[in-house]
Amino acid sequence: MSNSTPATIEDVARIAEVSIATVSRAIHMPEKVANSTRLKVSQAIAITGYTTNAMARSLRLGRSNMILVVAPDIGDPNFSSILVGLENEARSHGYGILIGHTQNDAQRGLEYLKFLNSNQAAGLILFTGILPFGHQTMTARLPPSVGVFEPVFNGGIPYVGVDDIEGARKAVDLLLAEGHRKIAFIGDSRTRLAYTRRRMGYEAGMDAAGVGADLRIVLEGDGTIESGRLAVEQLFMRDTLPTAFMCVNDQTAIGVMIGLGARGYDIPRDFSVTGFDDVPQAAFMSPALTTIRQPRTLIGKHAMALLLELLSDGQPAETEILLRPDLVVRNSVSAPSREWATR
Amino acid sequence: MSNSTPATIEDVARIAEVSIATVSRAIHMPEKVANSTRLKVSQAIAITGYTTNAMARSLRLGRSNMILVVAPDIGDPNFSSILVGLENEARSHGYGILIGHTQNDAQRGLEYLKFLNSNQAAGLILFTGILPFGHQTMTARLPPSVGVFEPVFNGGIPYVGVDDIEGARKAVDLLLAEGHRKIAFIGDSRTRLAYTRRRMGYEAGMDAAGVGADLRIVLEGDGTIESGRLAVEQLFMRDTLPTAFMCVNDQTAIGVMIGLGARGYDIPRDFSVTGFDDVPQAAFMSPALTTIRQPRTLIGKHAMALLLELLSDGQPAETEILLRPDLVVRNSVSAPSREWATR
DNA sequence: AGATGCTATGTAAACCTTTACATAGATGAT
DNA sequence: ATCATCTATGTAAAGGTTTACATAGCATCT
Structure with a gap:
């Protein structure tokens, strides 16, 4: 029963008193074999504990x-x-x-x-x-x-x-609805195409709200926590600051929150932040991160x-x-x- | 070259003008074949782009x-x-x-x-x-x-x-060194043996510091965030509270922090908390969680x-x-x- | 009754390797 | 010159499956 070497189709065939071809057919094309035979075969399979050898099968089938x-x-x-x-x-x-x-x-x-x-x-x-x-x-x-x-x-x-465009659109729209106009997009146009699409969603949202190019700030990062932190630093060097950061993904958003926190600002009182992805961590940030969920x-x-x-x-x-x-x-x-x- | 069907060992043998056995040997036991032959074979392999068919190999080898x-x-x-x-x-x-x-x-x-x-x-x-x-x-x-x-x-x-015992020991020892005596252990003796060992580390540390059984509090959870939160609730029903929570893993610790936060307490001012595992999230909690790292x-x-x-x-x-x-x-x-x- | 077709089963080849065994040629010892 | 060794290679079997093709039995039709 639980022998040292696994049962093969031949063992099954011998016990069921049929040929190996019939055993194979009983398994893969049951309608092609007589009821009585099918029964004998399944009993033999139960007795031997037979499992098809996947290597042999794959070899024969070519995949x-x-x-x-x-x-x-x-x-x-x-x-x-x-x-x-x-x-x-x-x-x-x-x-x-x-x-x-x-x-x-x-x-x-x-x-x-x-x-x-x-x-x-x-x-x-x-x-x-x-x-x-x-x-x-x-x-x-x-x-x-x-x-x-x-x-x-x-x-x-x-x-x-x-739908990355639609997702990004939901994030800007929320920000816009809260009254933000000067919204920075912290993006990443190099590593993933999805990220470029998210930016398209941002632009579309800003367009639809009639927010001009002068109020848009777009910074390129690389989708890491560090790049989010860096983006904050860069923004503080400029003369104008946004009221909200829309980030291309949660990692970037986390970086932004860390950067803002390090400068003593409170989120969301001083700045609003959104992410994208809803990674497990997002829910446990403080404050918990508002983001776009991907049904992974x-x-x-x-x-x-x-x-x-x-x-x-x-x-x-x-x-x-x-x-x-x-x-x-x-x-x-x-x-x-x-x-x-x-x- | 990049044919529709992948090259087999026979194709290689034909081009190298040797037998398939020699090709196989040239690949797996190069010292057994003459230099000149080995060269012919490797050229043929390069020409055909041959890769050993893993299924056939596994079938023959039995693993x-x-x-x-x-x-x-x-x-x-x-x-x-x-x-x-x-x-x-x-x-x-x-x-x-x-x-x-x-x-x-x-x-x-x-x-x-x-x-x-x-x-x-x-x-x-x-x-x-x-x-x-x-x-x-x-x-x-x-x-x-x-x-x-x-x-x-x-x-x-x-x-x-x-070494779970040693790891847990490091956590208690830190807490003890900070001056804590009444340290609660939020454990889980059911799901994983490792968790039981961590408790042994806790007990050993308390023993070594001469902290009596009357100052030890052990609660059973199941290693989830929710169970950490629940443990806090239970503890607040009792008349004595610990000054520190030593948690069997980071998930539990996160739960404890959430529970404590919900009641308006500040960590680490009012209570200290430690975890175990150092899951990625631990670093991004607020406050960031002191824990024991597993070199995963x-x-x-x-x-x-x-x-x-x-x-x-x-x-x-x-x-x-x-x-x-x-x-x-x-x-x-x-x-x-x-x-x-x-x- | 013979031809036809259908159903259920068996036989054997093929999938691609690895390797035990056989063989042939070369080398060296007697 | 004969024999024994050794080295390099070839031949063929085996591993477990699937399936095209063959066959045998049986029913149906004319």
Whole structure:
């Protein structure tokens, strides 16, 4: 029963007194085998504790039941809940997920490419906005792939994310509704396309409210806590200060709050701050950060579902799935204080 | 070159004008093949872009180059940095990592067992303190395994973690040095063995300082933010309050800080609080949480290294590796205020 | 009764490797 | 010159599956 070596399809066939072909059919195409036979087979499977050897199956079929997930950084606070969604969906369809991170290192990217070439993964989920395979990308034979968060720059790959423009719009609109006009956008146009879209949302909101270019301040950061802190420093060197900071992501917002705190200002009394992403930390800042939530687990689920569909149909039903971002109001936003407002 | 179907060892053999056996040998036992032949083979490999088909290799060898990592919850803030360590170490030895989470669901545990039975993983990393395979655990054929954070309850499996007793000791000692005597320990003796050890560190520290049992308060929680909050409520129902809260982990500490904050108290003026783990959030609390750091990436690295050793040697060099936990002093601890101290 | 078609099952090849065993050639010892 | 060794390579089997093709039994139709 629980022998030292696992049961093979031959063991099952012997006990059920049929051929191995019939066993295989009983498992994968039950309608093709007689009821009585099917019964004998399932009994034999129960007796032996047989499980299909995945390696043999993959070898024969020419593809595995593993999905490779590549992210630039597994430690990213956005990563783990996405993973939950991906994993659940994959598992329930008989797939496993395999994770890798590139740390923006081309060498590692290449290793994953080799990995794919050796047939170890049937599909690919990409977190980065780019295919991380360097100059070999063009000639690479890639399995069906889908991107998460943003379109993949150099490959015609469907993706699942959030409507960044709409999300950013919700943040500006809140700020505008509170009475802010001079709103600084602390952005990052280099690392991720999604960030550029968020800026578009900011501009659109300002346009719609009739706020002129003279009241807009846009600073480029790189999406890190440190860059948020730095942005504050830069702003204090200029002669005009905003009454609110709209940040491209929560990390930046946290940096801004730290920078403002270090100068002795109170949020939201002196300045309002918004983020984007709703990382777990956001709720525990003091004050708790008002931000835009990305439904991460759901994104993961949809991304995997789309990939699985691709795997069976070959054709993507849709080329992008945009989920709705939600405004989550906490305590980092209030009306501008008189002092600043009259400046 | 970048054909539709990947090159096999036969393609390489044909181009190099040798047999497939020689190609295989040139790759895996280069010293067994003549220099001239080796050269021809590597040229042929370069031309074809050949990569060994991992499925075929695993099938022939009877084991894969994948390591299964099972955690109760991927979303755990402790998880991702461990993953980084695991992944880096595995990758550099030609292994990939496969992740799964059980969510404490026995059904899912069984799925992973089937997974292992189908030979898809050469080794197993366990985050839970238990083997998550229900009643089948006893009879299960398990591959070489190692635990992370704490010993695996029902299997003689080596593990890598932090010295929890020593870590907890550092926390109490800090509190004692600041002058606290009445220190409450908010613990959790149910979910993880590591937590029980932390309590042992607390008791040992109190013993060493000669603080009697009448000044010790121990409350049982379950390691969540909510349970920390609840502990505070309970304590306020009693007639005596501690001057400091030593919490079994950061989540609990965060809960305690929230509870105390809600009642209008200031930390660390009115109460001191310590955590354990140093989750990313801890640094951004207000006040920033004084806690005990687990070197997570390092733990991951060591755990994987140990597993890889097991995989090649068969015998574990050591049965447990305990890393040193570090005290990280931030702003949630100070001397007890006069008011409470004289109580 | 013979032809036809359908259903359920079996036989054997293929997927790509690794490696035990065989072989051939070269070297060295007697 | 014969034999033993050694080195470099080739041949073929094995690993566990899936599936095209073959076959056998049976029912249906003319």
